[in-house]
Every structure is written in C-alpha cells, then in structure tokens.
Amino acid sequence: MGALFLGARPVVGASGELVDVFIDAREPAYVIYQGVSIDASPAARQEMVGYTGLEGVSMVTWAQFRRNVQNYVAAAIVKNEYPAKRTAPGLLAVLKAYPGRPVAVTWNGGMATSFFDFQHAVEVFADFQENASRYEQNRLDNAANDPLNPDIQIRVLLGG
Numbered sequence: 171m172g173a174l175f176l177g178a179r180p181v182v183g184a185s186g187e188l189v190d191v192f193i194d195a196r197e198p199a200y201v202i203y204q205g206v207s208i209d210a211s212p213a214a215r216q217e218m219v220g221y222t223g224l225e226g227v228s229m230v231t232w233a234q235f236r237r238n239v240q241n242y243v244a245a246a247i248v249k250n251e252y253p254a255k256r257t258a259p260g261l262l263a264v265l266k267a268y269p270g271r272p273v274a275v276t277w278n279g280g281m282a283t284s285f286f287d288f289q290h291a292v293e294v295f296a297d298f299q300e301n302a303s304r305y306e307q308n309r310l311d312n313a314a315n316d317p318l319n320p321d322i323q324i325r326v327l328l329g330g
Contacts, residue, residue: 186207186208186209186210186269187207187208188205188206188207188208188232188265188266188269189206189207189208189210189231189232190205190206190218190229190230190231190232191203191204191205191206191229191230191231191232191235191265192204192205192206192218192221192227192228192229193227193228193229193230193242194221194226194227194272195226195227195228195245195246196224196225196226196227197292198277198295199276199277199288199291199292199294199295199296200246200274200275200276200277200282200288200291200292201242201245201246201274201275202272202273202274203235203242203261203265203272203273203274203275204218204265204270204271204272204273205232205265205266205268205269205270205271206218206229206232206269206270207269207270209269210269210270236262239258239259239261239262240258243257243258243261243275243279246274246275246276246277247275247276247277247278247279248277248278248295249277249278249279249298250278250279251278251279251280251309252278252279252280252319252320252321253279255279255319255320255321256320256321256324257275257279257280257281257320260281260320260321260323260324260328261273261275261281263324263328264281264283264323264324264327264328267327267328268327271283274287274288274291276291276295276318277291277295277298278291278294278295278298278318279320280316280318280319280320280323281318281319281320281323281324282318282323283323283326283327286317287317287318287323290317290318291318294309294318
C-alpha cells in the first residue's frame with residue numbers, strides 16, 4: 171500500500187505551532203511523519219483524521235510525540251544502520267521547521283525526505299530481504315553516497 175502524502179503541497183502553514191503529528195506506518199520500508207500546525211485548514215485536518223481509520227495510520231499530539239519520539243522512531247526500524255546518528259532529535263527539528271512536509275524514518279534507521287529517497291528505501295529493503303549478505307556488501311561499497319543517512323538529510327534541510 172502506498173504512502174499518504176496528502177497532496178504534493180504542505181497541508182499547514184509553516185508559521186504555526188505544531189499540535190499533532192500524522193503517522194503513516196503502512197509501508198514496511200519506512201514510516202512517514204507529518205507535523206500538523208495550529209494553522210492547518212479544517213479540511214486538511216479532517217482528511218488526516220479520516221485516514222486514521224486505516225490500519226497503520228494514526229495521529230498523536232505533538233506533546234506526546236515529542237515526549238516519546240525515541241519509541242516512535244524505534245518502531246520504524248528493522249535494522250539500525252545509523253546507531254550514532256541523531257535521527258530522533260533530527261526528526262523533531264525537521265517536523266517543526268517544515269510543518270506539513272512528509273518525512274520518513276526508514277527500516278534501517280535512515281531518513282527519507284523526497285520521492286527518490288522513499289523509492290530507494292523500498293528498493294534497499296527488498297534487497298535486504300532477498301539476500302542480506304549481498305545487501306551488506308553493496309551497502310559497504312556505497313556508504314559514501316547513502317541518500318538515507320540521517321545526518322546528511324538533516325544537514326540539507328536544516329543547514330549546518
């Protein structure tokens with residue numbers, strides 16, 4: 171089943187305080203998180219609430235998500251390939267900086283922020299499931315160009 175992006179546009183204003191986080195965990199290769207600000211249109215909020223009836227889709231308060239971000243992130247990870255990275259705090263910062271933008275934590279502890287990242291996560295997860303040892307060798311060979319590295323994703327989105 172595909173991810174819910176709720177359109178290609180942000181569904182909330184970037185200036186508003188976050189009140190909720192929309193979570194779509196239906197894709198095994200990643201879990202999408204989308205901040206919902208106080209400025210969210212009633213129609214956008216209603217659409218998100220409507221999707222929470224689907225298995226794997228939920229919405230939690232920003233306060234609850236912030237307090238338990240490590241647990242939400244850990245639930246997405248099958249094999250943590252970035253144990254020293256700051257995925258959880260980075261996710262919080264990105265959601266706050268870009269309300270309405272879908273950001274994913276991938277099956278391997280990485281981050282996906284673009285269509286191509288999401289597709290890459292699906293492809294490498296399939297490779298891992300098909301042949302874990304071959305996947306590991308390919309991963310080592312391509313580590314310098316890893317588009318899912320959370321440090322790279324956070325730096326691109328937040329600078330520094």
